Amino acid sequence: GAVVSQHPSWVICKSGTSVKIECRSLDFQATTMFWYRQFPKQSLMLMATSNEGSKATYEQGVEKDKFLINHASLTLSTLTVTSAHPEDSSFYICSAPSGASYGTQYFGPGTRLLVL
Amino acid sequence: AQSVTQLGSHVSVSEGALVLLRCNYSSSVPPYLFWYVQYPNQGLQLLLKYTTGATLVKGINGFEAEFKKSETSFHLTKPSAHMSDAAEYFCAYLAAGNKLTFGGGTRVLVKP
Numbered sequence: 753g754a755v756v757s758q759h760p761s762w763v764i765c766k767s768g769t770s771v772k773i774e775c776r777s778l779d780f781q782a783t784t785m786f787w788y789r790q791f792p793k794q795s796l797m798l799m800a801t802s803n804e805g806s807k808a809t810y811e812q813g814v815e816k817d818k819f820l821i822n823h824a825s826l827t828l829s830t831l832t833v834t835s836a837h838p839e840d841s842s843f844y845i846c847s848a849p850s851g852a853s854y855g856t857q858y859f860g861p862g863t864r865l866l867v868l
Numbered sequence: 869a870q871s872v873t874q875l876g877s878h879v880s881v882s883e884g885a886l887v888l889l890r891c892n893y894s895s896s897v898p899p900y901l902f903w904y905v906q907y908p909n910q911g912l913q914l915l916l917k918y919t920t921g922a923t924l925v926k927g928i929n930g931f932e933a934e935f936k937k938s939e940t941s942f943h944l945t946k947p948s949a950h951m952s953d954a955a956e957y958f959c960a961y962l963a964a965g966n967k968l969t970f971g972g973g974t975r976v977l978v979k980p
């Protein structure tokens with residue numbers, strides 16, 4: 753099946769620094785990708801929809817200046833957490849829709865961010 | 869608003885016993901429904917999905933789910949639990965814009 757990768761798998765950073773997370777579709781093209789956030793023992797919350805060649809669309813309550821999304825190519829979307837603070841510590845997961853099976857999404861393995 | 873609700877945040881079953889995870893959806897339109905599994909510190913893996921047609925859907929790892937419109941339910945079952953089934957399970961609903969909306973999740977513990 754289709755594979756979505758994320759890099760890094762985990763990152764620790766100091767408060768105030770920025771962190772970039774990459775999401776790649778390895779064997780298919782994705783004009784759209786989704787970014788989720790998951791707190792411990794909780795469900796996934798959609799943060800934003802990443803659109804290749806255009807601006808991302810953010811869900812209500814998500815700060816677009818805080819979470820910068822760039823979808824520079826058909827296989828790569830990046831999420832940058834700017835000026836990270838401890839409350840931004842979370843598990844970030846991306847997904848990409850399948851072009852062959854409507855509604856099916858392929859998920860990356862996730863990136864765990866810890867802000868000290 | 870469209871949503872999915874998972875009844876029970878934790879389920880404990882004995883190895884070999886039936887696994888039953890409950891999911892109810894709210895929608896006036898026949899939905900696209902999914903069950904995903906998440907192992908610790910990993911992303912999500914699709915178990916099965918319902919779109920149209922046959923209401924009993926078979927998925928991977930011996931799981932199946934039945935779409936019941938009259939009950940607005942999409943419960944997930946597996947006849948015989950295995951230790952490897954211990955994980956978090958999410959029911960999800962496909963909303964406009966190809967967006968997935970997830971239920972709260974059910975953590976399955978399998979006892980030997």
